[in-house]
Each structure stands twice: as structure tokens, then as C-alpha cells.
Amino acid sequence: MNFFDRLHDRIRTVDSVVSVGLDPDPSRLPEHLREYDLPRWAFNRRIIDATHEHAAVFKPNAAFYEDPDGWRALEETIAYAHGKDVPVLLDAKRADIGNTTRQYAQLLETADAITVNPYMGRDSLQPFLADEESGVFVLCRTSNPGGADIQDLELETGEPVYERVAALADLWNENDNVGLVVGATQPEELEELREQVSDLPFLVPGIGAQGGDAEAAVEHGLADGVGLINSSRGIIFAGENDGEEFASASGQAAKRLKKRLNRYRR
Numbered sequence: 043m044n045f046f047d048r049l050h051d052r053i054r055t056v057d058s059v060v061s062v063g064l065d066p067d068p069s070r071l072p073e074h075l076r077e078y079d080l081p082r083w084a085f086n087r088r089i090i091d092a093t094h095e096h097a098a099v100f101k102p103n104a105a106f107y108e109d110p111d112g113w114r115a116l117e118e119t120i121a122y123a124h125g126k127d128v129p130v131l132l133d134a135k136r137a138d139i140g141n142t143t144r145q146y147a148q149l150l151e152t153a154d155a156i157t158v159n160p161y162m163g164r165d166s167l168q169p170f171l172a173d174e175e176s177g178v179f180v181l182c183r184t185s186n187p188g189g190a191d192i193q194d195l196e197l198e199t200g201e202p203v204y205e206r207v208a209a210l211a212d213l214w215n216e217n218d219n220v221g222l223v224v225g226a227t228q229p230e231e232l233e234e235l236r237e238q239v240s241d242l243p244f245l246v247p248g249i250g251a252q253g254g255d256a257e258a259a260v261e262h263g264l265a266d267g268v269g270l271i272n273s274s275r276g277i278i279f280a281g282e283n284d285g286e287e288f289a290s291a292s293g294q295a296a297k298r299l300k301k302r303l304n305r306y307r308r
């Protein structure tokens with residue numbers, strides 16, 4: 043089954059478009075978990091237990107796992123999320139020349155969807171795009187302030203780079219498996235892009251800790267009700283840094299966010 047069909051079903055089952063970001067910054071983990079063999083996995087397991095009922099997906103960012111123990115923690119995390127029937131979107135922002143990107147695409151043997159960087163062009167994304175079952179979210183207009191440096195540059199046609207990326211992503215969507223990453227900190231661009239590519243679901247990061255616009259994220263991020271609004275630190279670090287209460291605080295934060303976003307869903 044195609045990723046976006048599965049996502050559609052998941053959104054309906056939990057009545058939620060919340061993507062729970064699993065970014066277990068080691069310096070912020072509760073003290074009592076630091077003695078575990080894999081503290082990041084111990085942390086994620088508790089977060090997953092507390093939030094899965096409100097999660098359309100879990101979104102681990104690969105940056106928080108790129109060391110030997112990290113990869114083990116990530117593998118355990120993905121398997122556990124799947125055990126709770128929650129799809130996993132790996133925020134890895136990959137792409138490279140052909141033989142290298144084929145190796146990267148093996149990440150989709152474990153995760154259900156991935157974020158990719160369009161900077162190297164179509165051939166660098168081919169193995170991801172060819173995987174009909176998996177979701178491929180193309181970075182388009184990112185949430186960081188420096189996103190403007192390149193993505194807002196005007197082409198000779200007058201269109202900004204991010205609009206050309208959206209048009210290309212639309213062309214690359216031959217298997218109905220492509221979405222865009224558009225930051226909630228860019229509400230005007232969100233609106234423009236939704237008009238431009240009405241069928242592509244968006245992954246919208248940048249609400250919560252980055253202060254983006256949650257209403258615009260929902261209004262423009264969803265295509266036929268399918269899309270994802272992500273919060274990472276705002277959910278997983280919602281509680282105090284010690285004691286077991288951090289997990290229930292994250293559960294409450296995910297539930298609150300789901301309710302808030304649902305007010306804007308049609």
C-alpha cells in the first residue's frame with residue numbers, strides 16, 4: 043500500500059495530523075535515563091508509549107542518531123513505533139550521486155518515508171522516487187531563517203527557486219509518493235505553494251519551538267486532508283528534565299497539539 047494511503051488511514055484512525063519529532067538531544071535527556079545501555083532508546087520508548095495515540099507519524103531526525111549507539115537506538119525506536127502501528131518518517135535530508143544515493147535509499151527498508159534534498163537534481167533522488175511504497179518529502183521552503191539565502195533567489199523566469207523545486211517535485215510524483223517540506227514559519231509561501239501544487243501533501247515543521255503559524259500550517263499543509271504538522275522539542279521536552287513525569291507531559295503536549303490543530307481542519 044502506498045505511503046500516503048497508509049498515512050490517510052492513520053490520520054483517520056487517530057484523528058490527528060501531528061508528527062511527533064523524536065530528536066533525543068543527549069544533553070536534554072532525563073538524568074535517570076542516562077545510565078541505560080541506550081539512553082536515547084530508553085527515552086524514545088517512553089515518549090512513544092505516551093504519545094502514540096495522538097501521532098500520525100513519528101519523525102526521528104537522523105542527526106540525533108549518527109553514531110554506533112545512535113543507529114542501534116534508531117533501529118529499536120522504528121521497530122517499536124511499528125509495533126504501535128505508527129508509520130515512521132526519517133528526517134534524513136539525503137541525496138547524492140547514483141551509486142551513493144542507492145545506498146541511502148536502503149534507509150527505506152526500515153523507515154516508511156524520508157526527507158530528501160533536491161539540490162543535486164532528479165538522478166540523485168531516483169532510487170527514492172522509484173520506491174512506490176515509500177513517502178519522499180522534498181525540501182522546498184525550509185523553516186530556518188537562512189532558508190531564504192538560496193530558496194528565495196529569483197530565477198530568470200521571475201519565479202523563486204522554491205517554486206521551481208515544487209514544480210519539479212510535482213513532475214517527479216509519478217508514483218504518487220512525493221510530498222514537500224515547507225516551514226510553518228513561512229505562512230505566505232505555504233499558501234502560494236498550496237495553490238501551485240494542490241495534490242502534494244506537505245510536512246510542515248516549525249511550529250512550537252520555532253514559533254511558526256499553526257493555523258496556516260493546517261490550512262495549507264494538507265492535500266485532501268493528508269499532510270503532517272511536526273513538533274519535536276515542544277512535545278518531547280514538554281516536561282521537567284528529571285523523573286518519569288517527562289513522558290506523561292509529552293503525552294499531554296501531543297494531545298493538546300492534536301486538539302489545537304484539529305480546530306483548523308475541515
Ligand SMILES: O=c1ccn([C@@H]2O[C@H](COP(=O)(O)O)[C@@H](O)[C@H]2O)c(=O)[nH]1
Nearest residue numbers: 103184185225247248251252273274275
Ligand atoms: O525546514 C525544516 C526542515 C526540517 N526541520 C526539522 O524538524 C524538526 C523541528 O523540530 P522542533 O523542535 O519542533 O523545532 C527538527 O528535526 C528539524 O531538523 C525543520 O525544523 N525545518
